Amino acid sequence: MGNNNEQDIIIKLKNLKKSFGFGETEQFALNGIDLVVKKGEFITIMGPSGCGKTTLLNILGLLDSPTDGYYELNGVPVEQISDRKQASIRSREIGFIFQSFNLIPRLNVIENVSLPLTYIGVGHIKRLEKASAVLRKFYLNEREYYFPHQLSGGQTQRVAIARALINDPSIILADEPTGNLDSRSSHIVMEELSDIHKRGNTIIMVTHNPRLTSYASRVITMLDGKIDIDRDLMPKKNSNKKRPLGKSSRNNKRKDDK
Amino acid sequence: MRCLFTNHIGNAFQALKSNKMRSFLTILGVAIGVASITLILSISQGATDIISRQVLSLKNNLIVIRPSSERMSFDLNKIQQDKTLSNLTESDYYSSKDLEHIKVAAPIMILSGKMESNNRSQQSSIVLTTNNFIKTANISLLSGQFISDNDSSATAVISSQLATNLFGTSDVIGRTIQTRESTFTIVGVIKKQQDPINYNSVDFNNVLITNIKNNSLINSGSLQFQQINIQADNINNLSTVAKNIKNQISENHRGETDFDVLIGNQISQPINQVLGVITNITIAVAAISLVVGGIGIMNIMLVAVAERTREIGIRKALGASNFDIVSQFIIESLILSVVGSFIGYLFGYVLSFSISIFLNFKPVVNVNIATTSFIIATSLGIIFGIYPAARASHKQPIESLRQYE
Secondary structure (H helix, E strand, O other): HHHHEEEEEEEEEEEEEEEEEHHHOOEEEEEEEEEEEEOOOEEEOOOOOOOHHHHHHHHHHHOOOOOOEEEEEEOOEHHOOOHHHHHHHHHOOOOEOOOOOOOOOOOOHHHHHHHHHOOOOOOOOHHHHHHHHHHHHOOHHHHHOOOOOOHHHHHHHHHHHHHHHHHOOOOEEOOOOOOOOOHHHHHHHHHHHHHHHHHEEEEEOOOOHHHHHHHHHEEEEEEEEEEEEEEEEOOOOHHHHHOOHHHHHHHHHOEEEE | OHHHHHHHHHHHHHHHHOOOOHHHHHHHHHHHHHHHHHHHHHHHHHHHHHHHHHHOOOOOEEEEEEOOOOOOOOOHHHHHHHHHOOOOEEEHHHHHHHHOOEEEEEEEEEEEEEEEOOOOEEEEEEEEEEOOHHHOOOEEEEEEOOOOOOOOEEEEEEHHHHHHHHHHHOOOOEEEEOOOEEEEEEEEEOOOOOOOOOOOOOOOOOOEEOOOOOHHHHHOOOOOOEEEEEEEEOHHHHOOOHHHHHHHHHHHHOOOOEEEEOHHHHHHHOHHHHHHHHHHHHHHHHHHHHHHHHHHHHHHHHHHHHOOOHHHOOOHHOOOOOOHHHHHHHHHHHHHHHHHHHHHHHHHHHHHHHHOOOOOOOOOOOOHHHHHHHHHHHHHHHHHHHHHHHHOOOOOOHHHHHHOO
């Protein structure tokens, strides 16, 4: 079981620190984070504003680099990964969903969704086919040639999720994906994320909304740049139907955080 | 890789299209620069071609000896000195004129002076030469005869333009003209020349030609020639003759090769140094406008980078590497400069052909000019695109994303 455990670990953080400013004005957004994330977990990170949730997520997604500490992604220390390789990891293994959607306004829906594919060298037609297939899953295939400003908030976020999923990433990082949405839209988005999780993806989501923790398998609460509470939740009743990879997290609850 | 490249091109066109006015103005800046360079190059090459044609009309068996000098000299003082100071001497002429296979030889000494007659005066060139000159130059007489080598009295041939300016008529045979304290009797009038420039570096529309034996005009004892024209008896002997002349004069000059023996197309190249200098100066001015155009590209690319910082962040978050970002912006600036220079190239020719309506020579269309403008364009695009592109790519993705949030 122990061996199996090691293989399942995709993210390992040791005493991770991130500071802004220098000297007396130096402030720690992250002040010693230790965290182990296993494959198939659905983690929500909660906490008050300014506690470092988003900073943590950005570092996990290789969008930002830590000031100090150790970060291992899929068994490789991130420090040793070149810029070019990091870009390739971002495109192949990580799907990022932003609170502000971050679609490119000049490009239409299908072009936005297919964007990650361009950077791994997929041809134009194949790109569009794949993007179209993903959009169909999200019932957005009628909106393919709309521009981002012509969509509602919920639709925009679903496009952003479709874009995050197009490369079949193993890790989905979501920074308050429902922060800008009304309750109905956020329900749809959360159902979608939950569905993705059931297909075996690892999801790490930052949120302010405590009600959304009901979708998660593990809830982390942060305070002042540190992890305050870290608890595993009982998986939802109906969740073991489609979740082949979620088992380990259920069996090892409360043991994984050393 | 290839599809990534086409994707960058598509992206760049889209980005440029979304800012039509801005792209248009940038392209215009480059186009003006390239147009002026194309114009200057094609016109100056057209001028050079006139001389080639003159040489061809002499059945290609012409040899020209000139003192050597830097062909594209910017030193105007030096050129003026060259007009009077030359290292081709009388002995060079006499020793080479009777070599084998030479049909005729004519030395040319060029002075200038104020022509006076009937209380009117005009500055013009004075050519001292021999009767053979008319056989080696592209001039013909309107009336009278050319200077004779046996004339004891001081005779001269003048251009019809000069005759009209001084006497009010071109019927001036037998009249006298004063210059440099000498008096000449006019024996012939030269027809108006269609070509303003020629390989003799003399404006034959404003000239007085007299015999070199009548050296009252020359202050110092020794003769110095700006040029010696030689006609070989047969085109097949041309290179042999040129070689013999070279050896002979080299011997006279104690082995120093301070002169050029030119045949065929070589003659037309350093024709008129003043023309070369003027061309270079105008090219320098045009180059300044090109640099300004390039800075325009850089400016626009910097604006584009600033404006699309967030887009850069998004692209990087989705897996674009620094190289992808750099290529995207470099391609954008390349498109601006290549399109600009293509338009400039066409526009330059439109201009030079419309200008050539008023000139009596045609501008030259050749591969060199096209290649020049293409090289200019690509280097403009790369040089002035690299800084903004590098700036765009070296931002941390999260910093770019935070912009305008």
